[in-house]
Amino acid sequence: MITKQEIAVLLEQVFDPEVPVLTVQDLGIVRDIIIVNDEVEIVISPTYSGCPAMHMIAAQIKVELLSHGIEKVKVTEQLSPAWTTDWMTESGKQKLELYGIAPPQYKLNKLPGDKEVVPCPQCKSTNTQLVSQYGSTACKALYKCNQCLEPFDYFKCH
Amino acid sequence: MKTLIDYILHLADNSFINGHRLSEWCGHGPALEVDMALSNISLDELGAARSFYQYAASIEGNGKTEDSYPSFRDVREFRNVLLVELPNGNFADTMARSFYFDAFQFHFYTALQQSSDKQIAAIAEKSLKEVTYHLKFSSEWVVRLGDGTDESKQKMQTAINQFWEYTGELFSMSETEQDMLKQGIAIDVSLLKDDWEKTVADTLAEATLRYPMHIEGGWFQSGGKTGIHTEYMGFILAEVQYMQKTYPGCEW
Numbered sequence A: 001m002i003t004k005q006e007i008a009v010l011l012e013q014v015f016d017p018e019v020p021v022l023t024v025q026d027l028g029i030v031r032d033i034i035i036v037n038d039e040v041e042i043v044i045s046p047t048y049s050g051c052p053a054m055h056m057i058a059a060q061i062k063v064e065l066l067s068h069g070i071e072k073v074k075v076t077e078q079l080s081p082a083w084t085t086d087w088m089t090e091s092g093k094q095k096l097e098l099y100g101i102a103p104p105q106y107k108l109n110k111l112p113g114d115k116e117v118v119p120c121p122q123c124k125s126t127n128t129q130l131v132s133q134y135g136s137t138a139c140k141a142l143y144k145c146n147q148c149l150e151p152f153d154y155f156k157c158h
Numbered sequence B: 001m002k003t004l005i006d007y008i009l010h011l012a013d014n015s016f017i018n019g020h021r022l023s024e025w026c027g028h029g030p031a032l033e034v035d036m037a038l039s040n041i042s043l044d045e046l047g048a049a050r051s052f053y054q055y056a057a058s059i060e061g062n063g064k065t066e067d068s069y070p071s072f073r074d075v076r077e078f079r080n081v082l083l084v085e086l087p088n089g090n091f092a093d094t095m096a097r098s099f100y101f102d103a104f105q106f107h108f109y110t111a112l113q114q115s116s117d118k119q120i121a122a123i124a125e126k127s128l129k130e131v132t133y134h135l136k137f138s139s140e141w142v143v144r145l146g147d148g149t150d151e152s153k154q155k156m157q158t159a160i161n162q163f164w165e166y167t168g169e170l171f172s173m174s175e176t177e178q179d180m181l182k183q184g185i186a187i188d189v190s191l192l193k194d195d196w197e198k199t200v201a202d203t204l205a206e207a208t209l210r211y212p213m214h215i216e217g218g219w220f221q222s223g224g225k226t227g228i229h230t231e232y233m234g235f236i237l238a239e240v241q242y243m244q245k246t247y248p249g250c251e252w
Ligand SMILES: [Zn+2]
Pocket: A120, A121, A122, A123, A124, A125, A145, A146, A147, A148, A149, A150
């Protein structure tokens, strides 16, 4: 009989297809793991409504569990409370930065009213500038570093 | 139940048609960053529309799926406001239309989180976070173009004036909304007008643009909420639906 903890460990092997260094656990999208007899239900919070990665993630969860002999898997979505970057793990944020994406800098209730200070993931300078509210995906904004002149993505506080 | 579905479809169609219009910019944006931004905003809107369509389908049953509503209804069955179906025009036009609508959706979803219908409230809660960024994006462009060159200012002012007559419908209650309001499911959109006007006035002031009310007077277009659309709607559906109408039920 498989336990919740064992499934939680398996989910550490399911990565976000758009940001392949993050697992679903790093993202903080796994709300619940429900086991009834031999059936497993994974409840996830979608990140963004239109995020094309969500289907892929659901499929990958099923494949991962299936490869460990868990055949009856259901992935369901829970909209409320809405997913927030506050749920991203600290190790997830570190992985993001090493990957070259600036991680969310603030908790939602501590967002500065005016400009967010976003350090460059390359040279760590805080002399950076917002180029566009939307980067390569809806969850990211596009910044550039005035110090090392590299452009970079910022995983927005959400 | 019929009225509830009608109300959910109104919410879905607003996002769906808005998202479709924005998707038309894909590959045509004035700059790569703008192109990506509009495509991402479009995706958010299609995502919200899907959530509402899925919910409508789950209530209606009868073999309905999320695809049934966007793919197989005709113009008169769509319940979106006229504002979102208007053509993109130039970039300032799209920013004006988006700005009016984003400001509306921001206040609308804020209030709709209190809906007595749990699923509608949950979709509102989720969408509000996304719309907050949409509004940021469109208002920044209104300010940038308004407080820009002589030409950009003139184009932005023209656009702001031009869409004004389509904003009244946002705050008029349809019969469906009134029915749903009695059950605590819908919210009273007429109560959002003051907040919306303040958001619009603040941004226009920052953009050094004139508030259009004095120019256009008090007359507003309406009809979308009851299925009486502009001539543009048929063209949108022709593009959106041609695949399913040519090959009914096709999948890939
Ligand atoms: Zn740098």
